[in-house]
Amino acid sequence: STISPFLDPGPLTTPGALALVHLSRDNVVPVYLREGSGTVDGYSEGAVINTRFGSFPHSTLIGQPWGSQIRASIVDTGSRGRKKRKLGDVVATGAAATAVDDATGNDTEAVNSSTSHTRDVVKTAATGFIHVLPPTPEIWTSSLPHRTQVVYTPDYSYILHRIRARPGAQIIEAGSGSGSFTHAAARAVYSGYPKGPGDKRGKVWSFEFNHDRFLKMREEVEDHRLSRIVQVTHRDVYHDGFLVHSDDDDDDASPEAECVFLDVPAPWQALPHLSRRKPAPSLLASGGLEPLNSKKETSDWKSPLRADRAVHICTFSPCIEQVTKTVETMRRLGWMDIEMVEVAQRRINVLREKVGLNMPLERGTNQSPRNVDEAITRLKQIDGRFKEFYRDKRDVDVSMDDVDAEDGSDKGQAANGNVNGVVKGDVNAADTNTNTSGASTLKPWMAGRLVHRTEAEIKTHTSYLVFAVLPQEWSEEQEAAAFEKWPCGK
Ligand code: SAM
Incomplete structure (x- = not known):
């Protein structure tokens, strides 16, 4: 296949x-x-x-x-x-x-x-x-060989949504790094085979200036049979921009991108190339920080951007100083709706506290359950004590210290103080089944208090995401053509 x-x-x-x-x-x-x-x-x-x-x-x-x-x-x-x-x-x-x-x-x-x-x-x-x-891109992100810092799923899912990556879209990405974002982007733009003339295959145009990473990335794209969707180019995008090699033409071709994602240390240096017009030499020389002073279009310059659509961009930078410079350059270059977002994802582990089958069968003895019957007896004892404990306490907060301090006695279950974990729902109803005779038949997988632990730190390294839109520019010809198409035009 x-x-x-x-x-x-x-x-x-x-x-x-x-x-x-x-x-x-x-x-x-x-x-x-x-x-x-x-x-x-x-x-x-x-x-x-x-x-x-x-x-x-x-x-x-x-x-x-x-x-x-x-x-x-x-x-x-x-x-x-x-x-x-x-x-x-x-x-x-x-x-x-x-x-x-x-x-x-x-x-x-x-x-x-x-x-x-x-x-x-x-x-x-x-x-x-x-x-x-x-x-899948998500599982690949958590298993891929890291060659660089990578973009994680919480960030890239939001980014792809905001830059409007969808089937058939053309995305520029720099740098390719370890390819974490690339895989997610490839799936987002995948549109199957072109269905007719003018129907474009969605594509990720990925740029990487480190030669080893470029080679590895290209090999990976081939191994994963993504070559039709991902084209990796070895290029320093600060100096050489975003045009791509074309098989049909000696000249470099434009990806005609409508979505851009920049994960490079100095996005403002790449931004002048992401323009609809040839950037002024002074703007390029200053790394995007000089005023834009040339509006002349020249025939020998191609924009890497799609002409007839607004272009949506996201830049990804760990430091606020990088954000400031990026935003400044975006303003000079006519980007609009500039906004910064930080995705602060937190994993919340919801679990049932261990029932502790190795706890003594009887209070005051050291004997653990030796067989299934004894284990069931033990579970029922624990269930009984839960009921006792929760009789008047529904939806109570339970301290994780208590949970962690559980030592085989009933101390942990009896204590109730600091708020870290929360018991959700009614333990009596949710955790046990009561049969007609009134005896409780505890389902082992339902046993234990339902608690959650929030990670102390945010582990996924998040950066600041800067979003912006470069509006479509209308030429007189486009205006005339649009007027022709418009139902009330004539
Ligand atoms: N987004 C990638 C991922 O999810 O795996 C990680 C990108 S990594 C943080 C940044 C990459 O940008 C590095 O591989 C680096 O070599 C590349 N890079 C830095 N400056 C560049 C430039 N001027 N042109 C092209 N690539 C560049």
Whole structure:
């Protein structure tokens, strides 16, 4: 298939597919699924993902519906000695699984720990599970190899909305960096094949001046089958602007963009090129900070912008000084509706407090439940105490200190003070089912107080987003043509 897996991954995982293997919420690893060359214990041996959750031969991940949970396999790891690893293999490093990096081969520690493991153990035990997820821009952002600081989902989803990225749109992006924004932009503008004359394929025109990053980005775009939608150009946009190489023409062509996203350190230096008219030499020489003093149109200059539409831009800068300079230059260049926004995303973890099955069965004893019946008895005891505690307290605030301090006694449940987490809803009704005889049958997954923890800090690095619009300019010809089309024109 020529369509990118980011746009349509198909229903099942296939050999050669890019899978994003979800080990835990903060640990997703990109893996190309490969069919192995041989078979051990019924599994193909060629490629195995070894993690602290167990071993996962690629063959167990192939032919599965995307999103499937895959159980660890018992894999022969010792009898044939250490195998050479390839990109996509994941090896255990104790605390976390790490993808082998083909560029650096920098997994020495990981390989070592895995090697000693493979020497000693002939068969690894099947322990946990992973999920095999299809590539999407969002999951790619949390698993991609970082070459630079990246734009995260909360920012790029808002940015793409504000710059009006939509199917068929042409977006200029600089710099490409690690391609996080690029993937989201590609999906936003994807419009399928042109349906008729004048119907343009949506495209991301991405610019990067660092040569290594440019090469890596171009390779990634090809690997992800996004070449029809993303064109990466090696260019210093401060000096050389945003025109692109054209196959049909010796001259550079205009992307005719109507959306622009600048994630470069000095957006004001790139702005003079994003004009409808040739920028004055003094404006270029001053890095966008001199007054605009030339309005002459010259025939040897092409604008990278679409002529017959307003252009929407966003610049992304971590410091307020960068914002000030950007806004100043935008004003000089005729940008309007200039506005700055900061996306301050916070993750709120909503969870049920652990019930504590390892707590003593009876008060004053050290005995933990030894079987299912005892565990159920324990759950009922806990449920009973919850009811006792919450009888007169509905929608109460519960201190997370209390939750954290839970030590197996009832202290934590009895205390109620500082506000950090909130119990939502009625514990008696929501957390238990009462059968006809009045006895409570607690559902284990519903057990425990519902609390939330807010992250202390905002972890996604947010920058200041400056938005602006460059209005369409009307020529006399356009005015005349519009008048012709207008129903009441004649
Ligand atoms: N938005 C990207 C992402 O989401 O992965 C990250 C961009 S990164 C912060 C900034 C990139 O801009 C770097 O890769 C840098 O090499 C590139 N860059 C800086 N100045 C540039 C210039 N004048 N022309 C083109 N690229 C430039």
